[in-house]
Amino acid sequence: xxxxxxxxxxxxxxxxxxxxxxxxxxxxxxxxxxxxxxxxxxxxxxxxxxxxxxxxxxxxxxxxxxxxxxxxxxxxxxxxxxxxxxxxxxxxxxxxxxxxxxxxxxxxxxxxxxxxxxxxxxxxxxxxxxxxxxxxxxxxxxxxxxxxxxxxxxxxxxxxxxxxxxxxxxxxxxxxxxxxxxxxxxxxxxxxxxxxxxxxxxxxxxxxx
Numbered sequence: 001x002x003x004x005x006x007x008x009x010x011x012x013x014x015x016x017x018x019x020x021x022x023x024x025x026x027x028x029x030x031x032x033x034x035x036x037x038x039x040x041x042x043x044x045x046x047x048x049x050x051x052x053x054x055x056x057x058x059x060x061x062x063x064x065x066x067x068x069x070x071x072x073x074x075x076x077x078x079x080x081x082x083x084x085x086x087x088x089x090x091x092x093x094x095x096x097x098x099x100x101x102x103x104x105x106x107x108x109x110x111x112x113x114x115x116x117x118x119x120x121x122x123x124x125x126x127x128x129x130x131x132x133x134x135x136x137x138x139x140x141x142x143x144x145x146x147x148x149x150x151x152x153x154x155x156x157x158x159x160x161x162x163x164x165x166x167x168x169x170x171x172x173x174x175x176x177x178x179x180x181x182x183x184x185x186x187x188x189x190x191x192x193x194x195x196x197x198x199x200x201x202x203x204x205x206x207x208x209x
Contacts, residue, residue: 054199090110097151153205
């Protein structure tokens with residue numbers, strides 16, 4: 001075989017390789033285009049969260065400015081999409097008072113939510129002798145005296161969308177649920193167990209994805 005024949009065969013191999021690469025890129029582009037079109041047509045809607053109730057076992061400040069709190073909250077999530085499922089890869093629940101985190105994070109186990117499905121969770125969140133700012137400690141005493149304390153139940157997590165066999169990348173999920181806890185003559189809670197008060201809230205939560 002001459003050097004001319006070898007060069008000819010090498011060119012044919014390079015040409016075939018370029019065609020295979022081009023075909024692979026075109027195929028991937030078509031698949032991506034189909035996925036984007038399906039995604040645009042279906043227009044996934046973020047899940048709806050509702051804070052159903054909250055049971056307060058402890059919520060008091062001790063000297064010097066240490067807050068002990070313990071809540072059990074019931075949270076429901078509804079997938080409003082007809083053809084899109086939701087993977088909750090991680091959900092961390094915790095409580096905020098006046099922009100300060102007052103409990104540890106409680107993790108909800110990963111789960112999948114089908115079309116139009118509703119999931120309900122009842123995590124317990126607590127914080128023992130959590131240092132708070134003097135301003136927040138004083139504000140809490142004032143709020144309790146006035147009869148109403150606003151606590152934000154927050155959820156941070158990661159979600160993925162499922163369309164047919166396609167599963168999207170992870171998106172950050174932020175949920176904020178206001179819980180109005182009442183005291184004294186304004187209390188609308190129900191006593192359950194020893195020194196625990198349950199509040200029926202049914203409060204819509206704000207959701208960002």
